[in-house]
Amino acid sequence: MNMCQLPILFSFRRCPYAMRARLAVKASTIQVALREVVLADKPSEMLLCSPKGTVPVLQLPDGSVVDESLDIMLWALKQHDPQSWLPSNEHDEEETFRLINFNDTEFKAWLDKYKYADRFPECSIEFYRQQGEGFLLQLEEKLDKSTYLVGDKISLADMAIFPFIRQFAHVDKPWFDQSEYKKLQDWLQQLLDLPLFNEVMKKYPRWTCEQAPLVF
Numbered sequence: 001m002n003m004c005q006l007p008i009l010f011s012f013r014r015c016p017y018a019m020r021a022r023l024a025v026k027a028s029t030i031q032v033a034l035r036e037v038v039l040a041d042k043p044s045e046m047l048l049c050s051p052k053g054t055v056p057v058l059q060l061p062d063g064s065v066v067d068e069s070l071d072i073m074l075w076a077l078k079q080h081d082p083q084s085w086l087p088s089n090e091h092d093e094e095e096t097f098r099l100i101n102f103n104d105t106e107f108k109a110w111l112d113k114y115k116y117a118d119r120f121p122e123c124s125i126e127f128y129r130q131q132g133e134g135f136l137l138q139l140e141e142k143l144d145k146s147t148y149l150v151g152d153k154i155s156l157a158d159m160a161i162f163p164f165i166r167q168f169a170h171v172d173k174p175w176f177d178q179s180e181y182k183k184l185q186d187w188l189q190q191l192l193d194l195p196l197f198n199e200v201m202k203k204y205p206r207w208t209c210e211q212a213p214l215v216f
């Protein structure tokens with residue numbers, strides 16, 4: 001493929017939504033041109049195709065745009081899913097999207113308050129952590145029954161959710177490490193140790209329009 005025709009992925013290394021998009025794109029082996037952005041100074045090229053201004057954004061060669069991380073994951077995996085991350089039956093599909101939806105709505109809201117507790121002084125950091133723990137407990141119970149969140153192999157649910165659990169764990173790592181969520185701790189460590197994760201966490205310079213396409 002001519003490099004100019006590669007899909008363009010606007011990304012930010014540390015954003016958990018962008019991480020999960022990069023994980024799926026990399027797993028799918030579909031090549032994209034990666035553009036590392038700075039959130040405080042988003043490139044006009046990105047805002048022009050997705051005015052809502054969140055990363056990740058995928059711009060396809062035909063001009064269409066996918067600007068929700070889960071949709072980018074599905075865009076990639078529906079074309080090529082060599083590690084079989086997509087759910088293979090209706091039950092797993094329902095459970096996968098239920099967990100991801102809970103993560104992206106309720107859990108993410110508590111995660112933000114826990115992470116930036118000083119900006120939400122109406123309650124204590126411990127309170128925000130306890131609210132987030134509802135989801136940790138749900139996941140711990142899942143991991144008590146199966147090796148991964150939906151079944152005994154890595155799937156979309158694990159990959160869409162673990163970047164957020166990583167963030168939650170890193171707010172107070174000593175607390176997380178001594179917490180009762182032992183299965184969750186092992187699960188997180190296993191995913192962090194994947195070569196795929198290291199691959200998608202490589203550091204890239206901030207994109208400028210003079211830059212040669214960075215094939216990811």
Ligand SMILES: N[C@@H](CCC(=O)N[C@@H](CS)C(=O)NCC(=O)O)C(=O)O
Pocket residue numbers: 014015016017018039040053054055056067068069070
């Ligand atoms: N629902 C969106 C959420 C993406 C999102 O909120 N990304 C954050 C970074 S982690 C962002 O771009 N925030 C805009 C900003 O900080 O200006 C998705 O799944 O792609």
